[in-house]
Amino acid sequence: MSGKRSLIRSGTTVDQMVRAIGDRIVTGYLRPGEKLDETSLAARFDVSRTPVREALGQLSAMGLVERRPNRGAIVAVVTQEHLASMFESMAELEAICARFSAERMTSSERRGLEIEHQASARMVQLGAEEDYEYFNTEFHTRLYRGAHNTHIHDLTVMTRSRLAPFRRAQFMLPGRLAKSWQEHDLIVTAIMRGDSVAAGKAARDHVSIVSEASAVFATDDRKPIRRDVA
Amino acid sequence: MSGKRSLIRSGTTVDQMVRAIGDRIVTGYLRPGEKLDETSLAARFDVSRTPVREALGQLSAMGLVERRPNRGAIVAVVTQEHLASMFESMAELEAICARFSAERMTSSERRGLEIEHQASARMVQLGAEEDYEYFNTEFHTRLYRGAHNTHIHDLTVMTRSRLAPFRRAQFMLPGRLAKSWQEHDLIVTAIMRGDSVAAGKAARDHVSIVSEASAVFATDDRKPIRRDVA
DNA sequence: GCAGAGGCAATTGCATGCACTTTTTGCCTT
DNA sequence: AAGGCAAAAAGTGCATGCAATTGCCTCTGC
Numbered sequence A, B: 001m002s003g004k005r006s007l008i009r010s011g012t013t014v015d016q017m018v019r020a021i022g023d024r025i026v027t028g029y030l031r032p033g034e035k036l037d038e039t040s041l042a043a044r045f046d047v048s049r050t051p052v053r054e055a056l057g058q059l060s061a062m063g064l065v066e067r068r069p070n071r072g073a074i075v076a077v078v079t080q081e082h083l084a085s086m087f088e089s090m091a092e093l094e095a096i097c098a099r100f101s102a103e104r105m106t107s108s109e110r111r112g113l114e115i116e117h118q119a120s121a122r123m124v125q126l127g128a129e130e131d132y133e134y135f136n137t138e139f140h141t142r143l144y145r146g147a148h149n150t151h152i153h154d155l156t157v158m159t160r161s162r163l164a165p166f167r168r169a170q171f172m173l174p175g176r177l178a179k180s181w182q183e184h185d186l187i188v189t190a191i192m193r194g195d196s197v198a199a200g201k202a203a204r205d206h207v208s209i210v211s212e213a214s215a216v217f218a219t220d221d222r223k224p225i226r227r228d229v230a
Numbered sequence C: 001g002c003a004g005a006g007g008c009a010a011t012t013g014c015a016t017g018c019a020c021t022t023t024t025t026g027c028c029t030t
Numbered sequence D: 001a002a003g004g005c006a007a008a009a010a011g012t013g014c015a016t017g018c019a020a021t022t023g024c025c026t027c028t029g030c
Helices: A013-026 A038-045 A049-062 A080-104 A107-126 A129-146 A150-167 A176-192 A196-219 B013-026 B038-045 B049-062 B080-104 B107-126 B129-146 B150-167 B176-192 B196-219
Strands: A065-067 A073-075 B065-067 B073-075
Touching: A013 A038, A013 A049, A013 A150, A038 A049, A049 A065, A049 B049, A080 A129, A080 A150, A080 A176, A080 A196, A080 B150, A107 A129, A107 A176, A129 A150, A129 A176, A150 A196, A150 B080, A150 B150, A176 A196, B013 B038, B013 B049, B013 B150, B038 B049, B049 B065, B080 B129, B080 B150, B080 B176, B080 B196, B107 B129, B107 B176, B129 B150, B129 B176, B150 B196, B176 B196
Parallel strands: none
Antiparallel strands: A065 A073, B065 B073
């Protein structure tokens, strides 16, 4: 290899590739269907093809990329039907997390959730979409952790990341911010009073609404797919 | 490479390795904590280290093996806590599948489920454990499919396979066969009358009981781990 | 006798090379 | 001019080789 591995953080080269490529997929920088050329990727990141290949294999196991034997890899393309199934699953998973959270969160976790949630109200007033999105992620992560079930946590995070590209622009919809906050409020309130059934229902409804909001963007099938890797 | 790839079926070599190693883990032939030596595995399957490495990477992404950078891979070792979380998740996932199945199964799917279920009664009478276990797998698979949600299906199958090593001997427990059948019967009945709530509850309870039965075997921490790969 | 340092064997991580498959391009035929 | 075929180009799949890291063993010093 020429010089020091400049960009990206530490870990083995393969891990770096998984993160680098995975991030680009999750953030929507690489679009579904886009071709992932081993040689180009290797050149782009200044490594040999071997770690790139391994990374693609792992991403394929995670469902983020699709591998066609002898025909290269592409960013996983999801059908409308599969997308719907993922959103529905997400709703159920979040419902479980919320339900468990209502039953199991420690008092300090409850406090943290409440505080963060109240703080986010400010973002709504200011219409600070980016900031709110950050809070939003935090909020949901708290629910996943609060469930005190590592496996559910993993499944949920995984599903969430696969949905990420399709949820990207949801807060652009007018009034979505305030509505989101109100939905969060229902969840928080239910969790606070330990009402697991209500918490589950509120969380499920929340995701369902996000799902519908996202469908708008999912259906506007965007331009022909072809962009440079870097 | 020396000759034709003899054993195992088709696909790329990496896929074969994933299946071969994954199967050995899922079936309990390779035990949690067991070291997975790249060179030995490569020699065992008569391939080079490259596909073995890739396979280990993918299995690691699936959670079946654990990779310690520069220190080799081992069969994923699950703590009691993580095991419990997986069983709990499994109960919830099965509950979802049963609930959706009650709502969505086509009449032909319902018919198939009922017929298969009734047929399995015979296995119980005969005490045919192996046969029943096969029917059992079929039964649950029908539930996963009946949910008509590919993502939930995938999550459930994945979780199930990770639990497989720990459920192996559950039917050895005396009377477990008959009890299992009765639990299935509750699920089937609920699905047949479209009672999604009852179906979900019955499925959750079913898994919970399996979980307890399995705990017996999970806790008897077995002999020191060291066995030949082949 | 034990703790720590140094060196050696074993194993992993990555790069490179070659064979095979797929895709493209250009020519020929109709 | 369009279709089809063939050869070449591109790209994937796997094997092999080498550098680097780890773990172990020994040897030394206390």
